[in-house]
Amino acid sequence: MEVLDFLAQGFATAFQWRNLLFALFGVIIGTSVGVLPGIGPMSGVALLIPITSSITGGLSPEEAATSSIIMLAGVYYGAMYGGSATSILINTPGESASVVTTLDGYQMAKQGRAGEALSISAIGSFFAGIMALIGLIFLAQPLSDLAISFGPVEYTALIVLGLATVSGLAGKSMIKALIMTVAGLSLSTVGVDTITGVARFTFNQPILYSGIEFLTIAVGLFAIGEVLKTIAERDYIHGNLQKINRILPTKKDLKDSSMPILRGSILGFFIGILPGAGASIASFFSYSVEKSVSKDKGQFGAGAIQGVAGPEAANNAASGGSLIPLLTLGIPGSGTTAIMMGALLMYNVQPGPLLFDKHPQVAWGLIASMFIGNLLLLILNMPLIRVFAKIIATPPKYLLPIILAIAFFGVYAVQVTMFDLFLLIACGVLGYLLSSNDFPLAPLVLGLILGPMLENNFRRALTISNGDYMIFLGSTMAVVMFIITILWLASPAVFKVLAKNNILNKEDIHTED
C-alpha cells in the first residue's frame, strides 16, 4: 500500500533526532503553558510560532516547516493535557475542552485520587491520539483526491461552509460570531491586492502595504487578551492545590475506563473532523454519552473515573481529527488549527489537497509525529505529573508579566517593527473587550487566515463567468455545500443544545480550542 510507504517515510522524518527533540520540547512547553490558568492551546501555539521560527532559522524551508509544525502540534497536545491537569488539581479548567473534566476529575482529586485521574486522562488521550492517527491515515488521501477535483466555485462554497460551521458553534451568539468572521475577512483585504497590485485600505501608510500580520493579531487577541482578562477578573489568586498520592491507575480503574476511552475516541474523532465542532463539544458529548450508558448514574459528578476517561479521550481525538480538514482541504476546523495554518503559510507551505503531493515530508511527518507526541506525553506525564503540578503552584504574579514579555519578544522577533508592537497592545485590549462581551475571537482569526483564499477563489470563479454570480449555482457540489451552510445557520446549533441540556447550564461552553 502506497499510504504505508508514505507513513513509513513520515516516521523516518519524525524519528530524526532533531524532530524528536522538537516534539519533546513542544510537548513540555505545551503542558507547561496548558497548566497556566487562562492560557489555552491557542495562545500557546501563537506564542511559540516566533520561537520555532527563530530556532529553525538555519534549516532549509521544507525541513524548517516540518520541524516547526511538529513542535507546534506537540504544543497543541501538551496544552490540551495541561488544561486537564488544572481541571483535576485546582478545579479550574485551563481551556474550554477540559471544563467537563472538572466535574468528576476534581471530585476524584478531593478523594485523594488525583494521580489516578491524571494518569487515566493521559492514557485516554494516548489511545485517542492513536485512533485519530489511524483515521487520518485512511481519510487523508481520499479527501485530498476529492479536493483536487474542486474548481474555484466549489472551493468558494467549501470555505464559506467552513467559516459558517465554525461561527455556528463558537460562543453564545451566532450573529456575533458571524460578525467576527466578516471582520476577520475584512482585515485580510488590507494591503496590496495580489491580483492587481492595487493598494487597498492602506491609507497611504507603507507599513500597511504588506497587509496586517496574522501573528500580531493572534498573539494580541489571545495571549495579551487573556493576560488582561486574568488581571481584570482578579483570576490570579489561586484555589487550593490537591495532593497527588499514587500515580498509576488500579486494574479496576483501567477496566472501568477502557470502554469510555474507546467510545470517547471514536466520537471525538468524528466530531473533530467537522469544522467548528472542536474538542469542547466532543468532551461534552462524550460525558453525556457516558452518563447515559452508565448503570450507576449517581456516581457522575461524585468522582466517576468514566467521567474523566471518556471526555479526555474525546477531546484529544477531536484535536487529532481537526487536523484532517486542515491538511486535506486547507481549511482549519478550529482556532488552534487556524493558527497552525498561519504558521505553515509563514513557511510558504500551503495546506490543502496539494500538500500531500508537494510537501509529503511535512504532511506525513506531522501525522507520524502525532503518534510520537502522544507517546511522549504518556511517558513524560506519568513521572512528571508532580513537576507540572509544581508549575500550577507557581505564583501567577510571576507568570502573567512573563507571558506579556514573551508575546512582545515573539512579535518583535518576527516583524522587527514598532508598529506591530503597538498593534499588539491594541489587539490585546480589543481581544479582552470583545471576548468579555461574548464576541468570540476564533472566528476572527479564521477569517483573517482564510480571507485571501476565499477572495482568490471567489474572483477566479467570477472571472470565468465574466462577472455572472449565477456561476456559484452551476455546480451541484457547490449548491449542496451552500444548502448545508444555510441549513446550518438557520437551525439552532444541534450539538450545542444537546451537549448543554444534558449536563449543566453553565454559560462558559465556548468552542475556542
Add this chain to the structure above:
Amino acid sequence: MENRLVDRFVSLIFAGIGIALIVQSRTLTHSAYGSNVGPNAFPTLLGAVMLLLSIILLVKTFRYKRILEKTKSLDYRKFAIFVGLMILYVFLFEPLGYVLSTFLLLIIGFQLLERGKIVYSIIIATLFSGIVYYVYVSLLKGTLPPFPEWLVF
C-alpha cells in the same frame, strides 16, 4: 447576561465599519486586466454582509430580556495600569534597549500584581531579560534593540 447597551454600541460600530468598507471600495478600480471583477468586489460584498449582520444584532438587542446584571467586580484600575505599562514598554523598547526595558516591565508587573518579595522579582526579571537577549542575539543571531549608547561599558 447579555449586555444590551454594549451590544447596541458595538453593533453600531460594526455597521459603521460595514458602510466604510462599501464606501472605501468605491474608490478602488472596478476592473482588473483580463477580468471585469476588480479588487473592489470582495470588500464591497463583505461590507454589505457586515452591515446586514450588525443590523440584525441591533434589532436583537431590543429583544434581550432584562436580566438583573450580576455585576462582577472588575479590576479596571489594574487593567488600565497594565495597558499603560505596556505602552510605556513599547516607547522605551528601542531607547533603553531590550534588556533594560524588559527588566522594568517585569519588575513593575510583578510588583503591581503583588507587593513584596522584591529580591525574587529582581532575580527573575534579570534572568529572563538577560537570557532571552543572550540566547536570541548572541546564539541565534537575531535582532533585538541593544543597550543604549550612553551605557556601553
